[in-house]
Amino acid sequence: xxxxxxIPARLxxxxxxxxxxxxxxxxxxxxxxxxxxxxxxxxxxMIGERPDTRSYSLLDSGADGLYRIAVKRxxxxxxxxxxMHGLEPGARLSISGPRNxxxxxxxxxxxxxxxGGIGITPLHAMALALHGAGSPFRLLYAARTRQxxxxxxxxxxxxxxxxxxxxxxxxGRIDLAAAIAGLPPGGEAYVCGPYGMMxxxxxxxxxxxxxxxxxRFETFGTGGRHAAEAFTVRIxxxxxxxxVPRNQTMLEALExxxxxxxxxxxxxxxxxxxxxxxxxxxxxxxxxxxxSDAQKAANAHLCTCVSRVVGGGITIDTxxxxx
Amino acid sequence: MTDPKGYPxxxxxxxxxxxxxxxxxxxxxxxxxxxxxxxxxxxxxxALEDACWHRLxxxxxxxxxxxxxxxxxxxxxxxATGRCTFMPAQETINPSACVRAFPAVERYRLVWxxxxxxxxxxxxxxxxxxxxxxxxWVGEGGTFYGLKCxxxxxxxxxxxxxxxxxxxxxxxxxxxxxxxxxxxxxxxRCVTVERWMEGIEPPPFWARNLGRPGHVDRWQIIRFEAPxxxxxxxxxxxxxxxxxxxxxxQGVNGFFLAAITxxxxxxxxxxxxxVRSWRTDDEELTKALNRAHVNDGKGVYDQDHDVLEAQQRxxxxxxxxxxxxxxxxxxxxxxxxxxxxxxxxxGRDPGKGVPPVGLAAE
Numbered sequence: 001x002x003x004x005x006x007i008p009a010r011l012x013x014x015x016x017x018x019x020x021x022x023x024x025x026x027x028x029x030x031x032x033x034x035x036x037x038x039x040x041x042x043x044x045x046m047i048g049e050r051p052d053t054r055s056y057s058l059l060d061s062g063a064d065g066l067y068r069i070a071v072k073r074x075x076x077x078x079x080x081x082x083x084m085h086g087l088e089p090g091a092r093l094s095i096s097g098p099r100n101x102x103x104x105x106x107x108x109x110x111x112x113x114x115x116g117g118i119g120i121t122p123l124h125a126m127a128l129a130l131h132g133a134g135s136p137f138r139l140l141y142a143a144r145t146r147q148x149x150x151x152x153x154x155x156x157x158x159x160x161x162x163x164x165x166x167x168x169x170x171x172g173r174i175d176l177a178a179a180i181a182g183l184p185p186g187g188e189a190y191v192c193g194p195y196g197m198m199x200x201x202x203x204x205x206x207x208x209x210x211x212x213x214x215x216r217f218e219t220f221g222t223g224g225r226h227a228a229e230a231f232t233v234r235i236x237x238x239x240x241x242x243x244v245p246r247n248q249t250m251l252e253a254l255e256x257x258x259x260x261x262x263x264x265x266x267x268x269x270x271x272x273x274x275x276x277x278x279x280x281x282x283x284x285x286x287x288x289x290x291x292s293d294a295q296k297a298a299n300a301h302l303c304t305c306v307s308r309v310v311g312g313g314i315t316i317d318t319x320x321x322x323x
Numbered sequence: 324m325t326d327p328k329g330y331p332x333x334x335x336x337x338x339x340x341x342x343x344x345x346x347x348x349x350x351x352x353x354x355x356x357x358x359x360x361x362x363x364x365x366x367x368x369x370a371l372e373d374a375c376w377h378r379l380x381x382x383x384x385x386x387x388x389x390x391x392x393x394x395x396x397x398x399x400x401x402x403a404t405g406r407c408t409f410m411p412a413q414e415t416i417n418p419s420a421c422v423r424a425f426p427a428v429e430r431y432r433l434v435w436x437x438x439x440x441x442x443x444x445x446x447x448x449x450x451x452x453x454x455x456x457x458x459x460w461v462g463e464g465g466t467f468y469g470l471k472c473x474x475x476x477x478x479x480x481x482x483x484x485x486x487x488x489x490x491x492x493x494x495x496x497x498x499x500x501x502x503x504x505x506x507x508x509x510x511x512r513c514v515t516v517e518r519w520m521e522g523i524e525p526p527p528f529w530a531r532n533l534g535r536p537g538h539v540d541r542w543q544i545i546r547f548e549a550p551x552x553x554x555x556x557x558x559x560x561x562x563x564x565x566x567x568x569x570x571x572x573q574g575v576n577g578f579f580l581a582a583i584t585x586x587x588x589x590x591x592x593x594x595x596x597x598v599r600s601w602r603t604d605d606e607e608l609t610k611a612l613n614r615a616h617v618n619d620g621k622g623v624y625d626q627d628h629d630v631l632e633a634q635q636r637x638x639x640x641x642x643x644x645x646x647x648x649x650x651x652x653x654x655x656x657x658x659x660x661x662x663x664x665x666x667x668x669x670g671r672d673p674g675k676g677v678p679p680v681g682l683a684a685e
Contacts, residue, residue, distance in 0.1 A: 033670045036440065101419035105404050106426070106441040133442050213406035217418055269417045292414035 004053075004096045006044065009067075011091040017070060017150035021118060022085055023059075026067040026093060034061040037125035038102035038190075038218070041067055044094035047079035054080040057122035057192075057218075058098060059151070061129070067095070070150060072118040078247045102190070102218040104129060109184040111137035114174065114201060116193020117144070120151055122218055123192055131159045138162055140179060142197070145169045176204040183210075191217040195224050195287055203293075217289070219267055224285035224308060231282060232313035235259065238320060244308070251304040260320055261304065268306035275316045276301055282312025330354060330474065330585040331665035332439030334550045335449045337582035337594045338427075339434045340466065344368050348392065350383035351468075352586050354438040358425060359383040363390045368434050369403040372423040376407060382422070431455040433582060433594060439669065450552035454578040454598050461603040463613050464580065464596025467628060472635035474551060474583045474591035475659065480627055481553040481581055482516055482654035484543050490626050494615070499523040499541065507653040514547040514661065516654035522562045528615070529559040532575050532601065538562040539574070545654065549661035551583040575601045589635055595624060 013025040026041070040055040056069035071084040087093075104111075104126050111130055115123040120141055130137040139162055143149045149165050156163050166172030174197075180189060191201045198217050205215040233242045233250065244253040251273050255261055263273035268288030277284065277300055286296040288303035295301070302316075338353055339360055349360045350373050357373035359382050373381045375394040385395035391408060393400045399420070400409035407420035426437040426444035431452040437444035454460045470477070480486060487496035505518035520541040525533060533539065539559040546554050560566035560574025577599040584592040597616060602608050616624045648656060 031670065034440075036442070103421060105406070105424075106444070129442060211408070212416060213402060213408045219418070265417075265419070269419060271413060289418060290413065290415060295414060 004042065006042075006094040006096050009093045009095045011087050011089055011093055012066065013089050014087070018148055020073045021070055021148075021150040022073070023068065023070050024084065024087070026069065026095065027065070028067065028095060032062055032065055032067070034063040035098045036100055037061070037104050037129040038122050039098035039100040039125070040102075040122070041069060041098050042096035043069075043084070044096075045080050045083040047083065052080065053096070054084070056084075057102075057125065059121055059124045061125065062098075067098070070118065070121050078249070102192075102216065104190070105188055105216075106133070108186060108188050109136070110187035111135060112179050112183050112187065112189040113137060113139040114176070114179070114189065114191040114193065114197070115139065115141045116197040117142070117148065118150070119191075119193035119197075119218075121192070123190060124151055124155060126190060127155060127159055127162070131162070138164065138179065138182075140174045141165045142172070142174050142193070143167055176201055177207070180204055180208045180210070186214075188214045188216060191215070192219075195219075198289075219269070219287075219289055219306075224287040224306075226283065226285045226308075226310040228308055229310055231309040233309075234313060234315045235318060236278070236315065237317055249305055250302075250308065254304060254318075259318055261318070263305055266305045268303045271303065273304045274301045275304055275318050277314060278317055279315040280309065280312070282309040282314060284309055284314065329663075329666055331550050331662060331669060333437070333443050333669055334439065334665065335428065335435040335437055335444075336551065336584040337433045337592070338370065338436045338584065339368075340594070341368075341429050341432050341434055344434055346387060348383040348385065348387065350381060351592075353436055353592075354585050355587055356423075356425075356438060357381065358436065359392070360427075360434065361387060361392070363403055365390075368427045368429055370425040370427045370434075370436050371401060371403070371405055372425075374422065375399055376401075376420050376422050450548040450582070452552060452554065452580060452582060454554060455580050455596055459600040459603060460578060460598035461600075461609060462577075462596050462598035463609055464594065465613070465617055466595070467593040467624070469586060469590050470593050470628065470631065471590050472631040473589055473638075474585045475662070476631050476634055477581065477583045477591060477593055477627075478547065478551065478553065478658050479652070479655040480631060481555065481579075482514070482545060482547060482658055483651045484516075484518070484545070484555075485651050486630075490630055491623050494528045494623060495526050497524070497526040500543075505651075507657060509657045509661070511664075512549055512661065514549075514654055514657040516543075516545045516547075518543045519567055521567070525559050529575070532599075533559055533561075535561060540564075540566045542566065547654065547658045547661075549658070550665055551585075551662075553579075553581040553583075555579040575599070589639065593624075 007028055009026050009028045012027045015023045017023050040057045043054050045052050045054050059068040071081055073085045074081045102122055113123045113126055127139045146167050152165050166174055191198055228246050230246045231244050242253055242257045244250050251263055261273055264270045269290055271290040284299055284302055285308045287306040290303055338351055344360050344362050351358050358370050359373040360370050363369050373383050375382055377399050380396040382392045382394055385393045391400050391402045398411050399407055401422050402408050405422045405424035407416050410416050426441050428435045428446045428449055430449050432455050435449050485501050488498055488501050499520040503518050503520045505516055508515050522538050525539045540562050541559045544556040556578055558574050558576035560571055564573035566574055577597055580596040582594040586592055597612055616622045
């Protein structure tokens with residue numbers, strides 16, 4: 001992978017979109033070219049005393065020279081969202097990219113965009129791009145409450161009734177099967193949201209019989225079926241017992257304890273950081289997109305960069321065979 | 324003065340002759356990007372980034388499975404939109420996996436690719452090159468692939484035909500060209516250089532094709548369409564028969580056609596043709612005209628080829644910017660201005676390389 005190139009930037013303005021979602025307007029030090037929808041920005045953050053990086057989807061093309069992101073303060077934050085919420089206008093930032101791993105295919109006969117909660121951010125940019133291009137699309141946007149529908153009012157003003165919102169509090173549900181059935185052949189769906197929504201979308205897509213590559217999704221590896229909690233990992237071969245704190249990934253905890261691991265994407269995509277499960281007395285919360293549903297059900301392996309355990313601990317084996 | 328090496332990305336560039344693209348995977352470097360071209364089963368041309376997402380092996384070294392390309396290294400498969408449809412040794416597909424797909428349009432016998440933002444790839448913006456495909460025009464051209472000069476040097480060459488007097492003496496060049504005044508006009512997309520040489524001795528090429536004795540009125544009306552297409556309306560008619568006023572019935576008329584595509588900063592692909600509207604059924608004449616242009620180093624375009632590559636070598640050895648310009652360079656300088664304007668509209672400094680755009684997964 002290419003070395004990350006950081007450029008200085010300034011936080012120009014912030015605005016509360018909801019009680020826990022904040023819009024940040026970032027002004028890079030140099031001129032920027034418009035970016036395609038789905039792009040994300042790398043931001044250097046400090047987690048306590050430790051530098052780290054986070055990725056945030058851009059809300060629009062940045063054609064006016066500003067990068068706009070929306071950040072949700074997460075209760076299970078590993079520190080990134082708390083840092084981003086603590087920044088004041090004028091703050092100096094280091095940014096990288098933008099990069100795009102969630103590219104929008106042009107020229108499809110129809111598009112279905114599905115957003116859950118803060119997952120609206122990349123789909124916001126896609127909706128604006130598709131609207132600008134005059135492409136047929138629908139954006140389905142779900143959140144817990146009316147108040148949690150960040151960006152909905154602004155979007156409705158720009159794309160009108162192509163935006164459809166539902167909330168849990170109103171008992172709403174996105175009918176994914178019907179929405180997918182309404183897509184013309186060759187149409188594509190783009191999904192970003194909590195794990196359960198993406199699982200449901202993958203299932204509905206598979207049941208529709210459409211080609212797998214027509215469903216596009218992005219995962220930031222946050223959120224699973226269960227809330228994050230601390231758990232214990234035992235590695236008999238290494239005679240180690242390691243506690244994974246609530247706000248750290250299993251991969252990070254293993255590395256911090258000196259267990260040799262290889263990894264790359266840290267999004268549950270590449271499958272490099274997987275370990276073998278020998279025994280689990282808790283429930284494995286598979287949060288990756290690397291394993292198939294059948295593999296997850298078999299529970300023989302897990303992706304340590306995103307997946308967790310709740311209600312107990314786990315016994316694993318790693319690649320280490322040093323005598 | 325902008326860096327003359329830059330080129331716009333939001334434009335259609337000729338990438339191949341339509342007849343060259345079939346079911347074989349055809350690699351080509353366009354605008355500093357490696358691209359693989361192939362014809363889908365429905366007859367349309369697909370263009371993908373020629374590098375596997377996984378380990379960058381050129382996909383052109385793999386093979387086609389239906390409309391999809393399988394990498395020849397580990398078997399990853401990509402569809403014509405660049406989406407990965409198969410990954411080895413796993414039951415799922417990495418959602419980031421894709422290669423860039425370039426919008427492609429086949430028109431005027433050429434395959435045109437859009438190298439910039441795919442959302443802006445409007446087929447209506449393909450440059451007007453209809454003389455290459457439409458009656459009454461007939462001709463067979465070719466391509467200089469990998470011509471070792473910056474693409475703008477070719478445009479400069481075509482926008483100022485005084486060079487014919489010296490580079491093409493004995494065929495189409497004569498001193499009337501350097502003696503005759505010319506007029507340069509432009510719109511926001513096109514530049515036209517028009518020159519009339521009235522009552523002159525025709526140069527050998529035109530005398531032969533006119534096939535009638537006497538003085539002629541000769542014209543060269545060169546139309547550049549930004550960023551890289553040139554179509555030159557050329558011909559002669561018996562002097563005083565009204566050609567300049569619109570009656571070309573007493574003459575012969577052809578078009579030289581050029582679609583130039585940047586390959587790298589110092590090389591380009593030069594798609595050329597010479598089409599005519601006289602003796603259009605004469606296939607021998609079509610062949611002869613083709614040979615007159617490229618003839619083992621002795622054709623008209625071979626002569627240009629030598630000059631252009633020598634010019635680029637000189638620039639590389641002893642760069643001196645800017646060039647000195649003469650009044651004859653007015654057409655070329657307007658062309659440069661239109662090209663630079665397109666680049667500025669893309670928010671790019673013409674000298675500063677190429678930012679990531681489109682679907683590229685880095």
